[in-house]
Amino acid sequence: MEAHGDRAVAVGGDNYAPILTGDGARAVSLPREALRPPAEVAAPAGLDNLSVRPGLFVGRTAELDRLDGALADPGGVVVQAVHGLGGIGKSTLAAYWAATRTHGCAPIRWITADNSSSVQEGLVALAGALEPPLTDDALPPEALAERALQWLATHTGWLLLLDNVNDPADIAPLLARAHARGRFLITSRLATPWHGIPTVLRLDVLEETESLTLLTRIATTAGPRDLDGAAELCAELGHLPLAVEQVAAYLAQSPLPPPTCTYLPSTRRRCTATARSPPQPNASSPGSGTSPWTGSPPSSPRPRTCCAPWPGTPPTTSPPSWPTAPPTRPR
Structure with missing residues (x-):
């Protein structure tokens, strides 16, 4: 018995084994599960x-x-x-x-x-x-x-x-x-x-009472604090859940001054500047409205029933989860 040509293989006798030839050739041993029909696979716990x-x-x-x-x-x-x-x-x-x-x-x-x-x-x-x-x-x-x-x-x-x-x-x-x-x-x-x-x-933006509830819960995570002007701040943000959540997280990290002294004046300045020069669309987030850091809040009809998201936006590769503390910077 003989083999001709480069990398040719000749096998004689009672031999049973894989034979690999060629660049990049490999043997794959499939587990028994790969041969089982998916219809017979039960959903495991967890x-x-x-x-x-x-x-x-x-x-x-x-x-x-x-x-x-x-x-x-x-x-x-x-x-x-x-x-x-x-x-x-x-x-x-x-x-x-x-x-x-x-x-x-x-x-x-x-x-x-x-x-x-x-x-x-x-x-x-x-x-x-x-x-x-x-x-x-x-x-x-x-x-x-x-x-x-x-x-x-x-x-x-x-x-x-x-x-x-x-x-x-x-x-x-x-x-x-x-x-x-x-x-x-x-x-x-x-x-x-x-x-x-x-x-x-x-879905639409939050009701006034719901956006104030969301801001209050997050801003007071570390304990009670002065929230004078919080309702007015929520209105300036257009009651957009993500905007309210981001601002509340900022306030939670700055517990001493109330919203009327810290965030509300700067929000109004941004809104005034935006009114003079309309904001450009956010290319990375079309149609998403504006965040409290980048422009004026979106205007939209008042919904009858709304909800607020938990702090942070859902990750791109896994389902949403609530952090144990508010985020320290906007996302």
């Missing part, structure tokens, strides 16, 4: 990746009730969308509802969905959480994402929160593959493309 502490949530009763009602309707897949300005509390509402309401969904998975790559990363993370042995380079990311899709398509009762969707096309394959099986809750700044989705909520 699969949820949503962590919340609802102490700083205020208002939004009507919106929470609407989400409850949509989930209670009979039928297959339920897709719900929440849209509104940046910093208005969309992700906060979604996470709070998922964590505190009696919806009976399990597991609950948070996926950042601002682009198609992020959606795939979320599916890969789900596949790894379902079957940890597969994350050891056993399967490429594309194969892991496919297994996650197959698992979703063959199981019921789960809830996926798709956060910050910028293009409905990024989540369309996921919605199509997992039809009639689980529940979706989508957050997005987009207002127009949600045709065919039965429940669409539009």
Whole structure:
């Protein structure tokens, strides 16, 4: 027996073993889990990746009730969308509802969905959480994402929160593959493309009493303090939840002077300057309004029911969580 040519291999006798030839060739030993159909994979304990502490949530009763009602309707897949300005509390509402309401969904998975790559990363993370042995380079990311899709398509009762969707096309394959099986809750700044989705909520700024409650809770984290002018300050900020939260965090770090002496005068100066020269759109955050550090507060119709987000905005790779203390600088 002989072999001809570069890197040729000849094997004789009763030999059983992998044979690798060529540059970059490697052998991959798949665990038994990789051969098991996803339909036979049970959800292990601890699969949820949503962590919340609802102490700083205020208002939004009507919106929470609407989400409850949509989930209670009979039928297959339920897709719900929440849209509104940046910093208005969309992700906060979604996470709070998922964590505190009696919806009976399990597991609950948070996926950042601002682009198609992020959606795939979320599916890969789900596949790894379902079957940890597969994350050891056993399967490429594309194969892991496919297994996650197959698992979703063959199981019921789960809830996926798709956060910050910028293009409905990024989540369309996921919605199509997992039809009639689980529940979706989508957050997005987009207002127009949600045709065919039965429940669409539009969020607005806080009510006056709710923005004052939010500011007071955060600003007094370290203890009681003088909040003279706080209501007027909230009005100057347009009752935008993120703006109120950022200013309250600033006040919490400067406990001595009241808002009338520290923040309110500078806010008015910025508003006056902005009135003379309209602000330019924030390229990195289109349609998000303005933060208290960069311009005048957005004006918008008064909502009937609103909520406030917990300190900080949700991270891009994991679900929102409340910090143990207010942030020390704006985000």
